[in-house]
Amino acid sequence: MKVLVTGGAGFIGSAVCRYLVGELGHTAINVDKLTYAGNLSTLKEIEDSPNYHFEKVDICDRAALDDVFKRHKPDAVMHLAAESHVDRSITGAADFIQTNIVGTFQMLEAARDHYGSLDDAGKKAFRFLHVSTDEVYGSLGADGLFEETTPYDPSSPYSASKASADHLANAWFETYGLPVVISNCSNNYGPYHLPEKLIPLMILNALDGKPLPVYGDGSNVRDWLYVDDHAKALFTIMTTGRLGEKYNVGGRNERTNLEVVERICDILEELRPKNTPYSEQITFVTDRPGHDARYAIDATKLEDELGWKAEENFESGIKKTIQWYLDNEWWWAPLREHAGERKGVLAAKKD
Template identity: 55%
Template sequence: MKILLTGGAGFIGSHVVRLFVNKYPHYQIFNLDKLTYAGNLQNLKDVEDAPNYTFLKGDITDQEFINNLFQEHQFDAVMHLAAESHVDRSITDPMAFVRTNVNGTCNLLHAAKELWKSDFTGKTFYHISTDEVYGSLGETGLFTEETAYDPRSPYSASKASSDHFVRAYYHTYGLPVKVSNCSNNYGPNHFPEKLIPLALNNIKNNKSVPVYGKGENIRDWLYVIDHARAIDDVFHKGKVGETYNIGGVNEWRNIDLIHLLCDIMDEKLGREQGTSRKLITFVTDRAGHDLRYAIDSSKIMKELGWAPSVTFEEGLEKTVEWYLDNEEWLNNVTSGSYQEYYKGQYTR
């Protein structure tokens, strides 16, 4: 089987590539990535020479390139993870999110439809999406697969649009699609623009830790390696035309999460407990900041037998240990343009 995996040099994608390359040596894994700021081939150094792995540099927004790629390699399946994914960046440059998340997804869908024609035997187009498409919850309730879409940011609107196009190709053309919507991921290889790796890096370097508003926003947190396992399950066991919500089965207020991270960092760095909490700085809240996300993962648990392998506390400690053991990786990704982005985003 030839599988095209888009965005495989990114955070989640690299963990999926590693899992599939190692677990399924009879599959040919083609990793297509544009290598934007968040794509890093260092994430895949351990599998780059595997006989069943091929890296392809390219842009999913280039329709001619995508069409030619599908014709050249005759892919049997697509696992689509490539996306612009940071809400703050979507507020600054929404059109970049439309180009990649909407137009790029449509290019892949069309190329798959044209290659496979009407013979969909053994074919799969698996689209990996986010729980942010559902909007914001109040103090109670959970997102289910039947929750109506209510995106609130340019990022979530672009992902919602891509989800709709995937389902439209299923209903209109019979394209064999599967969709999953996940909660916030964390773990190794995460580019430090998101809450946990950004805070971890700042604590390590005794810099202020920015927290939006009062830190009262609530998120469900999913360990990235558990997410890769869930993607494996959906790809192999999920039903065509179905959607699966994937969450970590926990909820944390941002400020409580940061307090826990500070305490773990104090322990790992040999600092007096409470030292890192002094670095917390509350900053102006993000425009349209959704209050609470929480996912009901019961469908994937009951139907596919998936479950998280770690508690959030266990996963966060593993994450801290990885970053402290991989300082060279962290230093490389936080040089240059990252510094300019950080100054513009958090020092206003």
């Protein structure tokens, strides 16, 4: 297969490209604008492969997209390009509206034109996988799981922009017959994750002897999914998912944020012991606005219909992740200059 992957220099997109090219032997056309979140060093393993191609393109640039489709003639699209940091969306929503909504519209239109140019066999095989997030569903209480039928209830500019993009993708299936499939995933973690994100930030701050800032009281719950498991799920959904359907991807690994940070500290005690406990670096900071209490994905549809199963549980995945950061300073050290603080931390109110 020849797959056009938008956002292929990002965290999840690069895992998808490495899986497509390195493990499956397919061709990946990486379309990425290379914003702060895009880093070609994440693709070092496959950069010299004849099956890997990079196109520096903004997904909001329709003419450039049309050119990529005409030159590469992909068999499928995996649309991952997005502004994806909740904290950044709170202080700079405009980029999220532009990339996540307008960019998705341009991608759908470019793909629709390409789809129209295909012969019958090409049309039958073509798929447009739109990759989204569980945050479009809003927040859960203490019980229950997000299902594919859960009503949308986004609460941040990021999740609202992704919900909008999901609706666009579904509309292009219903209105124009574009063969769309949608996925919604839980929180990802693993190698090559930007140092500003929770898990790598805690690992690297701990190693540097810096505070480990936890929002509120740390009771917010997330379902964690190892990024390589997600990449495999996305390929499964793209190739075997039913058109017009949505599939939730989750790791069945619920943890409070505080539990995640404490486990990172425990593992570092084993792998890189020091004189004082890492847990002494944990600090509690002002909660961010609209911080959803709990996310948890029900992946039963994906597991039962398409046969996907997560290979890593949180315990095995977090150990692999921490060891990767210990072994790969070459990758993360250049990115650490502006990544030592939580992006959404608010100044405490004065009396």
